[in-house]
Amino acid sequence: MEPQPEHTEPVDDADTDPWHRTAERQQARQPRVYVTDLASTERGIDHGLWVDANQSADDIAADIDAMLASSPVPGAKLWVVRATEDFDDIDLSTVSTSAAIAELAQGLVRHGRAFTAWVRHIDHDYTRLADFPSEYVGSYQSPEAWAWSLAESLGWHQELDRRITDTLIRPYVTLDYAAIAQDASASWHVLRDPDGTVHVFTR
Template identity: 35%
Template sequence: MAHAAFQTATHDSDIRIYVACLAAYNNGILHGRWIKADQDADDIRSEIAAMLKASPIEDAEEYAIHDYEGFDGVSLSEYQGIDEVTALAAFIAEHGELGAELFKHYGDIDAAETALEDDYCGEYRSLAEYAEQLTEETVLIPESLRYYIDYDAMARDMAMSDVLVIETGVECVHVFWSR
């Protein structure tokens, strides 16, 4: 069944980063901290500063992201900016797997957000289901022709250039108009 508008998801898992002290790491010592990523960037910077201050290496200043969890397959680099991390974490926390897949497709949070706001058609069991609903809502189909319409073929044609389809589960696709 289609949804009229995008439903905001609640992301159940913790979205977090493991930040390591590079001075300690370069001296063969593992020193770092798991930090919740979907919080304010300044709060993350404060936690990083506290981790560096507690480093076994005096005057440690540099850090790197050595691990992360909860980003639903989105890759982070070792030196990803904290502002980028928090924006991405907040986006995934709000939109869940769909948000992560949109970010992977567009590579940009603003473009992914625009797609959600302006181009989202809904959630369907298949693209053919969307093609059928769209056709029936926009065209008066004579009853005698109804059984001759090939919605699977329409869906294949739509997928070539008209729509972006993101699959988030079995019989669960999200449809977006392409720009």
């Protein structure tokens, strides 16, 4: 079974959706990185700067250049991310460009835990970050909530109404959303958060 849902992020719609499809509600993120000067580190000196990551790559690069220019080691040019804040524990230790830092931070600010799930899914292959918008289907409170949305987009609820016209029986007839989610997961990447939220991506 390979049903094709609409390729959009779901929004809260409690009046029509008993599963309450949901886009993530979250506090505003303020991702930062602590960037240090490698030349100083090699000499046992902690010389670094906390940099606002949610800004342009050029602005991040300017902050890093200013940190390097103030290094106690003349001519310092190399830097590394030593610590992060508000990055959902995403490992930035191998990131070596301001562009990657900016893209990660902006993705987290815009998309929250769905973007975090994507980064982990692609195994921190930062060359694939730009694929997120085209592959992201949506975030849902549970696999069953996703299955409800999928069935709705395919017209299965309307089909039940058409086939079962007895008004006494119809309220008790429903779809097996757990089974739908299990079968449909063969056609999508379904990534689960510890709280049960699932983030769905195309394969």
